[in-house]
Every structure is written in structure tokens, then in C-alpha cells.
Amino acid sequence: MIELDGKVVSQKIREEIKEEIEHIKEKTGKVPGLTVIIVGEDPASKIYVRSKDKMANALGVNSRVLQFDETVSQEKLIAAIRELNEDENVDGVLVQTPLPKKFNTWQVLDTLNPGKDVDRFHPVNLGMVLLNRTEIFPCTPAGILKILDFYDIDVTGMAAVVIGRSFIVGKPIASMLTNRHATVTLCHSQTRNLPAVVKRADLVIAAIGRPGFITADMVKQGAILVDVGINRLDKAATVSKYCTESQQKKFAKKGYGICGDIHKDAYEKSAYYTPVPGGVGLMTVAMLLHNTLQLFKAGRKKE
Amino acid sequence: MIELDGKVVSQKIREEIKEEIEHIKEKTGKVPGLTVIIVGEDPASKIYVRSKDKMANALGVNSRVLQFDETVSQEKLIAAIRELNEDENVDGVLVQTPLPKKFNTWQVLDTLNPGKDVDRFHPVNLGMVLLNRTEIFPCTPAGILKILDFYDIDVTGMAAVVIGRSFIVGKPIASMLTNRHATVTLCHSQTRNLPAVVKRADLVIAAIGRPGFITADMVKQGAILVDVGINRLDKAATVSKYCTESQQKKFAKKGYGICGDIHKDAYEKSAYYTPVPGGVGLMTVAMLLHNTLQLFKAGRKKE
Numbered sequence: 073m074i075e076l077d078g079k080v081v082s083q084k085i086r087e088e089i090k091e092e093i094e095h096i097k098e099k100t101g102k103v104p105g106l107t108v109i110i111v112g113e114d115p116a117s118k119i120y121v122r123s124k125d126k127m128a129n130a131l132g133v134n135s136r137v138l139q140f141d142e143t144v145s146q147e148k149l150i151a152a153i154r155e156l157n158e159d160e161n162v163d164g165v166l167v168q169t170p171l172p173k174k175f176n177t178w179q180v181l182d183t184l185n186p187g188k189d190v191d192r193f194h195p196v197n198l199g200m201v202l203l204n205r206t207e208i209f210p211c212t213p214a215g216i217l218k219i220l221d222f223y224d225i226d227v228t229g230m231a232a233v234v235i236g237r238s239f240i241v242g243k244p245i246a247s248m249l250t251n252r253h254a255t256v257t258l259c260h261s262q263t264r265n266l267p268a269v270v271k272r273a274d275l276v277i278a279a280i281g282r283p284g285f286i287t288a289d290m291v292k293q294g295a296i297l298v299d300v301g302i303n304r305l306d307k308a309a310t311v312s313k314y315c316t317e318s319q320q321k322k323f324a325k326k327g328y329g330i331c332g333d334i335h336k337d338a339y340e341k342s343a344y345y346t347p348v349p350g351g352v353g354l355m356t357v358a359m360l361l362h363n364t365l366q367l368f369k370a371g372r373k374k375e
Numbered sequence: 376m377i378e379l380d381g382k383v384v385s386q387k388i389r390e391e392i393k394e395e396i397e398h399i400k401e402k403t404g405k406v407p408g409l410t411v412i413i414v415g416e417d418p419a420s421k422i423y424v425r426s427k428d429k430m431a432n433a434l435g436v437n438s439r440v441l442q443f444d445e446t447v448s449q450e451k452l453i454a455a456i457r458e459l460n461e462d463e464n465v466d467g468v469l470v471q472t473p474l475p476k477k478f479n480t481w482q483v484l485d486t487l488n489p490g491k492d493v494d495r496f497h498p499v500n501l502g503m504v505l506l507n508r509t510e511i512f513p514c515t516p517a518g519i520l521k522i523l524d525f526y527d528i529d530v531t532g533m534a535a536v537v538i539g540r541s542f543i544v545g546k547p548i549a550s551m552l553t554n555r556h557a558t559v560t561l562c563h564s565q566t567r568n569l570p571a572v573v574k575r576a577d578l579v580i581a582a583i584g585r586p587g588f589i590t591a592d593m594v595k596q597g598a599i600l601v602d603v604g605i606n607r608l609d610k611a612a613t614v615s616k617y618c619t620e621s622q623q624k625k626f627a628k629k630g631y632g633i634c635g636d637i638h639k640d641a642y643e644k645s646a647y648y649t650p651v652p653g654g655v656g657l658m659t660v661a662m663l664l665h666n667t668l669q670l671f672k673a674g675r676k677k678e
Binding site for chain 1: 499501532549550553559562563565
């Protein structure tokens with residue numbers, strides 16, 4: 073079993089982005105611009121947005137956070153997005169979800185210019201993924217392909233099983249793997265006899281958000297395991313059941329440990345696996361900045 | 376084995392459309408408008424376009440065909456589409472494909488206002504299908520769901536195998552079946568051990584365009600077989616191998632017979648099957664007119 077190391081791959085991508093932005097800046101004086109919109113005070117979202125912003129600026133992206141109070145009206149939020157659509161210094165815009173319940177999330181997100189949609193969840197961008205007409209992908213699925221590419225894993229002809237049908241991960245990665253010539257089965261809560269389906273997979277993508285849900289007995293010997301789940305556990309019993317040793321140590325120190333959707337005992341049966349943490353999760357932010365740079369370049373082409 | 380009769384289902388849909396249009400016309404004086412654009416002299420395309428046009432007018436749709444010579448420039452074709460985008464009497468536009476090779480097909484198709492895209496191949500419309508945010512689907516996949524609905528077949532939890540990954544049939548029907556809670560495996564030319572994959576399917580959708588490609592031995596006893604293929608055969612040996620008796624008689628009279636992608640001998644093992652001809656093929660044009668009516672109604676809502 074070989075660990076697919078998200079630290080190594082995401083660092084390489086970040087370095088490449090940084091270098092390319094420096095080069096662009098030298099030549100043109102311009103840098104890519106990213107604006108992240110956050111509404112309300114959800115602590116997890118705020119931490120996540122701050123880490124995106126910090127990394128973006130560290131790589132030379134002109135990043136900023138637009139924080140709105142939860143009391144902001146939908147009209148005002150939409151007006152702010154429209155303004156960003158017109159702002160030539162902004163190449164990528166991200167609206168942090170979930171939005172507070174009073175908002176019509178799709179109405180807000182659909183306002184975004186698809187050419188600035190750095191998350192790639194706008195229907196036209198997801199349609200382009202389905203049609204195999206774009207190389208700019210939603211961040212987490214994009215990160216999965218980058219890890220596979222880094223380790224020279226060609227999915228052509230593989231039986232791939234994707235567990236979880238969200239539009240954020242499951243559906244786009246299913247389309248992307250089909251376009252790369254894998255035979256994809258997309259599973260979800262209504263799938264019958266999931267263990268038998270997973271057992272046939274050469275490549276397993278787990279994106280459901282349930283600790284250790286894919287157990288060792290479900291996995292074929294020699295499969296490739298890609299774990300998108302990031303589950304935070306804070307009870308000793310579950311931590312010892314689901315977390316790796318290093319996360320158990322973290323629990324002892326900090327009172328919580330992280331685990332994925334694939335049980336750690338399954339790693340031994342795999343040819344390759346992505347750890348949690350340290351796997352796909354690290355790729356998502358890197359690919360957000362990768363996308364920001366791609367949108368910047370695409371925008372400049374049009375000028 | 377029960378035949379899923381496309382004649383019965385498509386006729387019912389056509390009658391419903393006709394009634395609804397009559398009703399709308401009485402109340403408002405308006406009827407849905409459809410324009411089909413055809414470029415060049417491909418005989419099969421011309422026959423197909425003429426039959427669409429004839430059926431549309433028979434149901435009360437204000438249908439017309441815009442025929443362009445192959446020598447028309449791409450700019451002129453795009454200008455014609457832009458004009459239709461603005462024409463308030465036109466609710467649906469269809470550009471008959473394939474276009475002659477000199478055209479950039481996507482550039483032409485992307486010009487079409489997604490709200491008038493009756494084929495639903497515009498990326499924003501396919502994205503809405505993936506996102507499960509629309510009830511207006513590409514015509515052939517829409518026809519498949521209508522047949523299943525007519526016979527009260529609920530796909531929830533079923534193992535569905537789709538063979539063929541075109542954006543016209545395979546990819547959208549895969550998304551649509553996932554959204555209806557089937558577990559979908561999307562197969563294609565690079566799928567390994569296709570017979571074993573098909574053998575596991577409760578529901579088989581064949582959309583590859585190869586006569587009798589899915590043979591009886593590949594099919595599970597009691598499966599539901601949906602055949603999208605329409606293959607024209609004109610040699611006695613292949614006709615007797617692949618065509619049903621009635622098509623063999625047609626061959627004797629007219630020199631050709633039609634068969635599907637699923638071998639006729641597989642029908643016996645099935646719980647339900649769609650015949651060819653007389654199955655899904657009849658649904659496609661009916662759903663085109665269904666979509667025209669839906670777009671008309673959606674457009675009027677906005678007024």
C-alpha cells in the first residue's frame with residue numbers, strides 16, 4: 073500500500089501557482105484577484121474562509137474577504153455579486169456555503185458570472201464538465217484528479233465506484249472519471265447491497281461524511297482508495313475505533329481527532345490510499361487557487 | 376415479458392399536448408412556436424426534420440423549418456439564431472445536427488438562448504439536469520422516463536446500467552436515473568468485461584448504435600430492457616440475425632429492416648422491454664413537442 077500524499081501534491085501545486093503568478097506579475101504588473109463572500113458568523117466557515125484567504129495572499133493572489141452580517145438582504149447580497157461580476161480586478165468569486173436559511177442559495181449563486189465562478193458549481197460550468205468541454209473543475213474533484221495524475225494512475229478501463237451523489241463532489245467526479253474512460257458507478261443512500269458494489273471497484277471515491285463507513289471487508293485487495301470525508305470525532309470510543317494513531321495522539325492533546333469515510337483498516341488491502349487528514353482535503357484549497365489562476369488567464373485571453 | 380409500447384405512450388403524450396395547446400389557444404389566442412434549423416442536404420436529416428415539422432403542426436404548434444444552404448457562413452447561421460432568440464413568437468429552437476464539417480458546432484449551439492433550447496444540450500441546461508434543478512430534459516432521455524412512468528416502473532434502488540456515454544442520451548439519462556435514486560453504472564467502449572456488468576443490471580439502457588450488441592446471455596432474468604438504438608440493416612444475413620419477424624417481412628418488401636442495440640432474443644429473459652421500432656424512438660419527437668410546450672409555458676410565466 074502506497075500513501076497518496078496530499079501534502080506533497082498540494083505543496084507542488086501551490087509552488088507552481090506562486091511561481092506562475094510571480095512571472096505574470098513581472099511581465100504584466102497584474103495578479104489574479106479572488107473575493108470570498110461570507111454571510112453570518114458560522115465559526116467553521118469563518119475559519120475555512122480565513123485559511124483560504126491567507127493561503128491565497130501567500131501565493132501572490134490579490135485575495136480579500138467580503139463579510140456580510142446575517143441581517144443582509146438577499147437583494148443586497150445579489151447586488152454585491154453583480155458588482156464583482158463587473159470588477160475587472162476580480163477574476164474569481166466564491167460564495168461560502170451554506171448560506172443562512174433565509175436565502176435562496178441558488179438564486180444567489182446563479183447571479184455569479186460563470187466566468188468568475190471559481191467553485192464551478194454554476195449550472196453552465198457543471199454542464200461543461202459533463203460535456204467534457206472544460207479543464208476547469210470543481211475544487212475537490214479537481215484535487216482528486218491531480219493526486220491521481222501525480223502518482224501516474226491512469227483510470228482508463230477501471231471500475232470506479234463513487235459513494236455520495238452531491239453536486240460538490242460525487243456527481244462531478246463521476247462525470248470526470250467517465251470522461252477519463254473509467255466505468256463509473258455512482259452510489260448513494262438508496263444503493264442496494266453497497267458492500268458488493270464497492271467490492272468490485274478498482275477505484276473507490278468515498279464522499280459521504282460518515283466516519284469509517286467503508287470498511288476493510290468491503291474493499292477489494294489492491295484497490296485504490298480515495299477518501300473525501302473529513303469527520304471530526306471527540307469521543308474516546310469512536311476516536312480509537314476510527315482514527316489513525318497520530319490522530320489518537322491529537323485527540324489526547326486537543327480533545328478531537330479527524331477521520332475519513334474509509335476505515336483505516338482498509339488501507340492495508342489497498343494498492344494506494346489517500347490518508348485523512350493529509351489527503352484530498354489539502355487539495356481543495358490548492359485547487360481553488362489553481363482555478364483562480366486559470367480564470368485569470370482565461371479572462372486575459374479575451375482582452 | 377411485457378412490451379413497453381412506445382406507440383401507446385407517445386400517442387397519449389401527443390394527445391395531451393394537442394389538448395393543452397387547444398385550451399391555451401382558446402384562452403389566450405397564442406400557440407407555442409418551434410423553429411427547426413437545418414443546414415445542407417443530408418437526406419436522413421431532411422426526412423427527420425420534415426417529420427418533426429409535420430407532427431408539430433398537427434398538434435397545433437406553430438412550427439417551421441429554416442433551411443440553409445451548405446454554403447451559408449457560420450456568421451450568418453449565428454445571426455439567424457440570435458434573431459430567433461429575440462423573436463417572441465418562437466419558444467423553441469432546434470439546430471439539426473450533425474452540421475456540415477466546416478462549422479464549429481458548439482459555437483453555433485452555444486449561441487442559442489438556453490430558455491429556447493428545446494433539445495436541452497446547452498451546457499447550462501445539462502448542468503441543471505445534473506443538479507436535479509429542472510424537469511425539462513433532453514428528448515430521448517425524457518422519453519425513456521415517460522415510458523417507465525407510464526408502466527409504473529419505479530427505478531429507486533435499482534442497479535441501472537447505461538451503455539453509451541453520449542451527451543445526447545447516455546450522460547443525461549445516467550444523471551436523471553441517479554436523481555431518481557437508481558444506482559447507475561455508465562459503460563462505454565473502454566469498459567472492461569461488459570457482459571458481467573450488464574448481467575448485474577435490473578435496468579439496461581442501450582444507446583450505442585450497434586445492431587444486437589447486447590445479447591441474451593448478457594442479460595439477467597427479469598431485467599428491464601430499454602433500447603435506444605435504431606439500426607437500419609439491408610443485408611439478408613444480418614436482417615435474419617438481428618431483426619424481429621415483422622422487420623424481416625419489411626425487409627422482404629422494402630429492402631431494409633430496423634433493429635435495436637439489444638438482441639431480440641434477450642426480450643424473452645426480460646420483465647419488460649422496449650421494441651425497435653415502436654419503443655423509445657417514437658418518444659423522441661413526442662418529447663420534443665412536449666419540451667416546446669414546456670418552454671412556451673415557462674416563457675409566459677415570466678411575462
